[in-house]
Amino acid sequence: MFTIGITSGNAQGITDLSDITIPLFPLSQPLFPGSMMPLRIFEVRYLHMIKRCQRDKTPFGIVALRQGSEILKPGESESMQAIGCLAQLTDVAEIQPGLLFVHCQGTQRFRIQANERGAYGLWHAQVTLLPDDIATDIPPDLQPIADELGALIAGAQKKGVEAQLPITRPYRLDECGWVANQWATLLDIDGNTKAALLAEEDSLTRLTEIKLLMKQA
DSSP states (O other): OOOOOOOSSSGGGGTTOSEEEEEEEEESSOOOTTBEEEEEEOSHHHHHHHHHHHHHTOOEEEEEEEESOSSOOTTOOOEEEEEEEEEEEEEEEEEETTEEEEEEEEEEEEEEEEEEEOGGGOEEEEEEEOOOOOOOBOOGGGHHHHHHHHHHHHHHHHHTOGGGSSBOSSOOTTBHHHHHHHHHHHSOOOHHHHHHHHHOOOHHHHHHHHHHHHHHO
């Protein structure tokens, strides 16, 4: 059985480790670095996970499903994508006994090396952390995509609803990877397409793919 390999007290403390073991939260949609995701937690396996992560100030991993559903069903198997993203808790609220509403922030991508289902059906995985995107300037032909994202943020600020955007500061509107990740979060596209974007190592290619998806929308 795997053992939890995160011993640091914060997310920044694990970025120097190449291989760690983390609990997993398989979902229909992936999480991207620099993006926020709200979650309603009611299954026993995830209630325990969230409480432990909150207590120890450690992240968990969000990974998109290839097969299966988000809610554990008897006799149903789950298959996950190979690439996921660390999720750091930013807010945890107990709505009622057995129901939590949490917000988490994507920090760093990882590759699953091995996984195993344990108590209550909770998955743990041995993962290798992937390097952050290299800060790549946005070329002129992709600049309108960054401008549109900037306008969206400015509009939300003007309306006083900036906090409702699934985007975290600092805004890096001059970097391909950051802009691509935010659009991948915002666009209404299927989970498999989003998972492929998350797995794309080259940030310029990822942003180019976003441009094509926006044209198709």
